[in-house]
Every structure is written in C-alpha cells, then in structure tokens.
Amino acid sequence: MTQKINDLRDRMIVALDVPTIWDAYRIVSQLGDAASFYKIGYALAFAGGLQLTQQLVAEGKKVFLDLKLHDIGNTVTEGVASLSNLGVDLLTVHAYPQTMRGAVEGRDGADLKLLAVTALTSYDDGDLRDAGYGLAVRDLVRLRAEQARTAGIDGIVCSAAETEIVRDVIGSDMLIVTPGIRPAGSAAGDQKRTLTPGEAIRAGVDHLVVGRPIIRAADPRAAAAAIMDEIAAAS
Numbered sequence: 001m002t003q004k005i006n007d008l009r010d011r012m013i014v015a016l017d018v019p020t021i022w023d024a025y026r027i028v029s030q031l032g033d034a035a036s037f038y039k040i041g042y043a044l045a046f047a048g049g050l051q052l053t054q055q056l057v058a059e060g061k062k063v064f065l066d067l068k069l070h071d072i073g074n075t076v077t078e079g080v081a082s083l084s085n086l087g088v089d090l091l092t093v094h095a096y097p098q099t100m101r102g103a104v105e106g107r108d109g110a111d112l113k114l115l116a117v118t119a120l121t122s123y124d125d126g127d128l129r130d131a132g133y134g135l136a137v138r139d140l141v142r143l144r145a146e147q148a149r150t151a152g153i154d155g156i157v158c159s160a161a162e163t164e165i166v167r168d169v170i171g172s173d174m175l176i177v178t179p180g181i182r183p184a185g186s187a188a189g190d191q192k193r194t195l196t197p198g199e200a201i202r203a204g205v206d207h208l209v210v211g212r213p214i215i216r217a218a219d220p221r222a223a224a225a226a227i228m229d230e231i232a233a234a235s
C-alpha cells in the first residue's frame with residue numbers, strides 16, 4: 001500500500017453529489033464507518049456544503065473540496081487563501097500553469113493539499129478536439145502532470161488508465177487521485193475513461209473517487225463495503 005496513506009479506508013473517497021445537505025447527511029449516516037473520506041463538489045458547496053465540510057471535519061472525516069478553481073492567477077490566489085482555513089484535506093484547481101501557481105501562492109503554508117485536474121474523465125480524444133485542443137488525452141495529461149509538479153502542486157486528478165504515464169512524471173511523493181471508477185457491471189454514465197476499483201489500485205493510484213456507484217445504490221453501505229473489499233484485495 002502507498003506510504004502516503006495510513007488508513008486503507010482513506011483510499012476510497014465518496015463523492016457527495018447530492019442536491020442538499022440533508023441528502024448528504026443521510027448518505028454519511030448510512031455509510032457510517034464504511035467511509036472515512038468525502039468529496040464535496042460545487043453543487044453541494046453552493047447549497048450549504050461549506051458548513052457541512054466543517055461538520056465532517058469535526059466528526060473526524062477527511063474532506064476533499066472539489067471546486068475546480070480556474071481564473072486569473074490573482075483571483076485563484078485569493079480564492080485558495082479564503083479556503084485555506086476550512087480544515088479540508090484536498091482542493092482541486094484546473095491544471096493550467098497560471099492557475100496552479102496562483103493556487104500554490106494562496107495556500108501559503110496552510111495544511112491543504114492542492115490537486116490539479118488534468119483532463120476530465122468524461123473526455124476522450126474527440127472531446128478534447130471539440131474543445132480546441134491539439135493533443136490526445138494521454139499527451140495532455142502527461143504535459144499537465146509535468147506542469148503541476150513544476151508549480152508545486154501536491155497531486156494529480158486523472159483517469160486511473162493514465163497512472164503509469166503520470167507516475168513516471170511525478171514520482172512517488174505526489175498523489176494520484178482517480179475518478180471514473182466503475183465496479184464491474186455498473187453503468188458508466190457520462191464517464192469515458194473508467195477502470196474498476198481493483199484495476200485502479202493495482203495500477204498504483206492513491207485515492208479512488210466514487211460517486212454514483214455508491215450514492216445511487218439501493219444499499220449505499222453495501223456498495224461502499226464491496227468497493228473497500230476490492231481495494232483491500234488489490235492493495
């Protein structure tokens with residue numbers, strides 16, 4: 001198991017992609033000790049999720065605040081500085097060099113790890129072409145991982161399918177965090193670059209992000225426990 005993570009349960013991050021904090025509370029209480037790490041995205045953050053963040057931290061849960069910040073450097077610096085005292089563990093920014101440098105400046109010694117989102121896992125090469133990029137997914141991910149390392153970012157968000165390329169660039173100290181995780185037989189939905197939990201762990205990722213396969217399961221606790229079993233078997 002990766003040296004950076006002490007508790008095996010912390011390798012699974014549950015995405016609380018629900019519309020209200022009451023829905024979020026229901027899932028957190030259903031999961032109980034089956035999950036130790038939660039991701040709050042901007043839909044929930046805009047609906048009171050920043051307060052929920054503090055409550056989760058107070059209850060001993062780890063929190064990944066996924067706001068995917070992107071703006072001129074100065075605005076990113078000020079945004080990250082405002083978020084630095086929330087007590088969250090992880091925060092996302094888009095992997096543009098100015099944005100990443102601004103984020104590192106805004107973090108200014110706070111105990112907050114910054115993650116750079118390289119190429120969204122719902123994108124394939126054609127989607128990148130549509131967005132005006134001239135690089136294939138793997139090449140863009142490699143370039144952005146290099147730029148993230150240079151900027152002083154702590155970890156990379158990519159598909160687990162790119163783990164080898166990214167690890168080669170960033171070495172073992174930085175984190176690899178991978179959404180687009182789908183247990184065998186579960187619906188991909190809008191995700192295009194997916195791997196199973198076991199495949200992702202064997203590839204060498206640090207944290208998996210899992211949303212719908214848990215939060216939309218008939219029994220979220222059983223779904224989370226099954227994913228944890230797969231993680232444990234592959235670790």
Ligand SMILES: O=C(O)c1cc(=O)[nH]c(=O)n1[C@@H]1O[C@H](COP(=O)(O)O)[C@@H](O)[C@H]1O
Binds near residue numbers: 117120
């Ligand atoms: O930054 C992220 O967390 C993220 C990056 C990415 O490339 N792909 C991606 O799916 N995510 C997030 O990861 C979660 C995946 O959710 P599910 O597809 O439901 O498992 C969502 O909250 C996405 O916003």
